[in-house]
Amino acid sequence: MLILLIIGLLEPPSYVRAYDRPNDGGGAIVIEWESVSDTLLKGYEIFRRKVGEEEFRKVAYVARGRNSFVNSIGIKDGVKYEYAVRSVGIDGSYSDLSIPAPPVVSYPQWFKKNKINTLLAIAIYFFLLVYFTQAAKGRELFIRRIAGLDHLEEAVGRATEMGKPILYVPGLSGLSDIATIASINILSPVAKKAAEYDTPIIVPNRDPIVTMVAQEVVKEAYTEAGRPDAFKRENVFFLSDSQFAYAAGVDGIMVRERPATNLFIGMFYAESLILAETGNMTGAIQIAGTDAVAQLPFFITACDYTIMGEELYAASAYLSRDPKLVGSIKAQDWGKAILMGLAFIGSILSLLNIDVVLKMFATI
Amino acid sequence: MRRTFPLVIAFTMGLLMMIQYFIPHPISQKFYKIMVQQWLIIISIFFYVFAWRSFGLYHINKIKRRKEGWWASVVAFVGVFFMLLAGFGDRIPGGIGHFIYKYFNFDDLYNYMFAPLQATMFSLLAFFIASAAFRAFKARTMEATLLLVTATIVMLGRVPLGASMWKGLPKVVEWILMYPNMAAQRGIMIGVGLGMIATSMKIILGIERSYLGGE
Structure with a gap:
């Protein structure tokens, strides 16, 4: 009897409000309400009607503990909707419908306001990049030594001395991965050097688009070196698009052809150690470069030199010494300095319960 | 142009x-x-x-x-055409294509030949990790010794044996992974992020042209 009395008193949620979901392409409305504190509460049912309609129709059920819902099914932009919510008891009983929220209209936005910080960061970085690439013209900027890149020429030279080919593995990703583009940027000077030394370069690929780009890059490099006749298209080839078939194929090349130099530069996954250890066993000099943090320890262990993380993106500038490209590294350093400064200030302010810097990085 | x-x-x-x-x-x-x-x-x-x-x-x-291992190329061709015919052989009236399609199921070839072959390659990783770890853990330098000590602590702390030796070990491991390890990883990741943006912008602005074949 007491339970029934309690169930009969199940209250509808209060302060129901509905608003257009911000920063979206339309077709979604957010409904929020004050939670009902009742031990016999099971959840809430959300009802919707177009303005002018008599009856509300149920659109969703949410379990207790939540006090918001995004209605994105059956919403038409520009149409006025009203929402009401009711409580559902654990025995299946219902409260009355809440007071409907004021009418709401969904519409698509033209700008993601929650990405203003990203836009601002890009603008600052863009300014730094343009400033330093212009400022670097005619000047020689200092870049710290990167061992892996310093030894690229030596590695090519070693292959020449031994009369063996160079194996260049441009990673397993496609061109949509920036690491692959960085790898292609390094392939160009390596292929040029190989052409100058008349040393064959083997480039097995996993991605069809990367295969074609790599062929063109190597061909151009041979032409630039004045050796277009020495370019062999069949040495830059598509091996397999299956991860481990590719690994097996590259391992096979290492064991059969015995390249004197193995360069693993780009994006790698679980096959990184399979490739690097096989190369290590064949006695080749190995230089790896990747931004895949999880694969770095494997390369560091099995390779002679490892180009780590951002060094991969600095490689093109480092090798070409083009002032404009070197200037872009300066911009990167300034970007890092700003981020480090903000991280430091943010940490101090957070200890003082001031979250202004943390909010600057929030994206929601 | x-x-x-x-x-x-x-x-x-x-x-x-x-x-x-x-x-x-x-x-x-x-x-x-x-x-x-x-x-x-x-x-x-x-x-x-x-x-x-x-x-x-x-x-x-x-x-x-007739380069060394030329027979592997023959196997590669046979594999490619066999799989092609197992998938499309019915479109070829009569002949070997129809025969392969009829008696070799494409899904079975994939599930019972290709997938185990991939798994075999992947499983080699276990042996390679052992050989690489053996080399890396030789305490010849200060860094290698530090790596050896840290790796031993982390490995012990991640298995029940470590906790039975000392109750506090899993917490030490958690601290190593959460703070020094995470700090280093985030440092690399921030650099990578900035490098990616810089490379993208350089390509958009035409400063970086190596991908077109020239420097």
């Missing part, structure tokens, strides 16, 4: 895709879908044709010249 045209395309598309990221409107989303999902797929299909041509040329060249 040969250089300018790709640079103009890279600049225009890079800028449009960047602007698109900040616009949630359906027009912007449709543009993204057309460019990334539809165009990329269409282009990829054509590139696959060239890629298979490249695959064929490489292996034909190896077989012709």
